[in-house]
Amino acid sequence: MGSQEVSTADWQGKHVTVAGLGVSGIPAARALHERGALVTVVNDGDDERARAQAAELEALGITVRLGDGATLPPSTELVVTAPGWKPDKPLFLAAAEAGVDIWGDVELAWRLRGTNGREAAPWLAVTGTNGKTTTVRMLASILEAAGLRTAAVGNIGVSLLDAVLGETEYDVLAVELSSYQLHWAPSLRAHSAAVLNLAPDHLDWHGSMEAYAADKGRVYEGNTVACVYNAADPATEELVREADVEEGCRAIGFTLGAPGPSQLGVVDGILVDRAFVKNRQKQAQELAEVSDVNPPAPHNIANALAAAALARAFGVEPAAVRDGLRNFRPDAHRIEHVADIDGVAYVDDSKATNTHATEASLAAYDSIVWIAGGLAKGATFDELVTGAAKRLRGVVLMGADRALIHEALTRHAPEVPVVDLDRTDTGAMSEAVEHAARLARPGDTVLLAPACASMDMFTNYIKRGEAFADAVRARAEESA
Known part of the structure; x- marks a missing residue:
């Protein structure tokens, strides 16, 4: 059954397989x-949580198969998959062989928007290796400051389906999209979209850097107003060139330097717009001050410029950009200042789970005692260390793959x-903070930016960040 038939036909009686609870x-x-x-739901896992979820769905009359996510149920006419399921799973190979379409949750949400009797809200989409969540939340803050009904949705944790089918009527949605989600969203067409950056990540899922970049580039397909790219990352601009967009859609760059025409950038501590002004050859519109960005680290200023570009593409006035950035508060564990102790700042960036995010984090400070390590996920660290070497006062390493960084x-x-802490228990964080404090001097920053995943020692990056913050606060109480 072809995509167009499924998208326009009545769903009544259609056999749909949903992959993943x-x-x-x-x-x-x-x-x-x-x-x-x-609907038949198939799921690889068969644990207590999955059984509880299955019971709720079965009570509605939905069939659920636990412990068997590999077999395509008979009569399946469409597969809707959770974004994390890899394309080479037997279920998908069987679907492709049978000529059955495979959609992700984003594709389903895109197809169903506007079907609840309300006008479909346009999407402003953001993807990239790092900075997606922060940028989307900044964008939503700016849109709210402009008086628009909006929400930050998608990969950020709020289901897009809930957003497009719920009771709230939105003017516009700020949508975070992962490479997984974009892979399974062939017909998505955003109002405007941004690719913040590209660095090797999730290559085990995509198979190659080229495939990963191609999936990221899908966010530009069919854009109607603006394709926002990072002037410091030529690969993002190349994705714009390769995209098939609506006539009149413009390429808009953002840069930490002075902007050229059709760019947003920074001049003398001011975020300025030379893209959405009447005479972009000669005019620039002041949007906000660098000090309005929280925190004003270079990569976060870049996030703010990307958010501002998307908001301006949607017609938002400059004052709302400024107010939205001032109102924004970053999520926990993203360059979060925990405390100052004896002239040393302690900063939690546990969310920096890959080398690209950690590179940006290290670039934000002049003299650093760096706490790093965990699961490397196949990463190498030579380029990261080379770039940061002059900023490092000292390093404390822990976790399963710390030797690679060492x-x-x-x-x-x-x-x-x-x-080098030869331990992977959760108590290692307190010892790491103690060693970092001994290495630090007044004016330094002790920075948790692991460049690795957390699951060797912690449930997730949040628990790792909380352990760091707890250890720092305990030390602050001792020194008080």
Whole structure:
């Protein structure tokens, strides 16, 4: 059954397989069931949580198969998948062989928007290796300051299906999209979109950097007003060139330097717009001050410029950009200042789970005692260490793959003192903070920016960040 037939036909009696329980699978199964589809949910796991979720869906009349996500149910006419399921799973290979379409939750939300009797809200979409969540939340803050009804949705944790089918009527949605979600969203057409940056990530899922970049680039397809790219990252501009957009759609760059025509940038501590002004050859519109960005680290200023570009593409006035940035508060564990102790700042960036995010974090401070390590996910650290070597007062390493970082430090920063904690229990964080405090001098920043995933020691990056913050606060109480 072709995509167009499924998208326009009545769902009544359609056999749809939903792959995966969870944040996206459960809302998808419910929405399709409510529209009369014959829904079967398949799930790899069969634990207590999955059984509880299955019981709720089965009570509605939805079929659930636990412990078997590999087999395509008979009569399936469409597969709707959770974004994390890899394209090479047997279920998808069987669907492709049978000529069955595969959609993600984003594709389903895109197809169903406007079907609840309300006008479909346009989407302002953001993707990139790092900074997506911050940028989307900044964008939503700016849109709210402009008096628009909006929400930050998508990969940020709020289901897009809930947003497009819920009772709230939005003027515009600020949408975070991962490469996984974009892979399964062939017909998405945003009002405007931004790719913030591109660095190797999730290559085990995509198979290659080229495939990863191509999936990110899907966010530009069919844009109607603006494709926002990072002038410091030529790969993002190349994706704009390759995209098939609506006539009149413009390429808009953002830069930490002085902007050229059709760009947003920074001049003398001011965020300025030379893209959405009447005479962009000669005019620039002041939007906000660098000090309005919280925190004013270089990569976060870039996030603010990208958010501002999307908001301006939607017609938002400059004052709302300024007010929205002033109102914005970053999420926990994203360059979060925890405390100052004896002239040393302690900063939690546990969310920096890859080298690209950590590079940006390290660039925000002049003299650093760096706490790093965890699960490397196949990453290498030579380039990261080379770029940061001059800023490092010392390094404290912990976690399963700390040796990889240690080896890079030995090669590229041999003069930097390193403490190697040979432990992977959660209590290691307190010891790491103690060693970092001994290495630090007044004016330094002790920075948790692990460049690695957390699951070797902690449930997630949040628990890792909380452990760091707890250890820092305990130390602050001792020194008070």
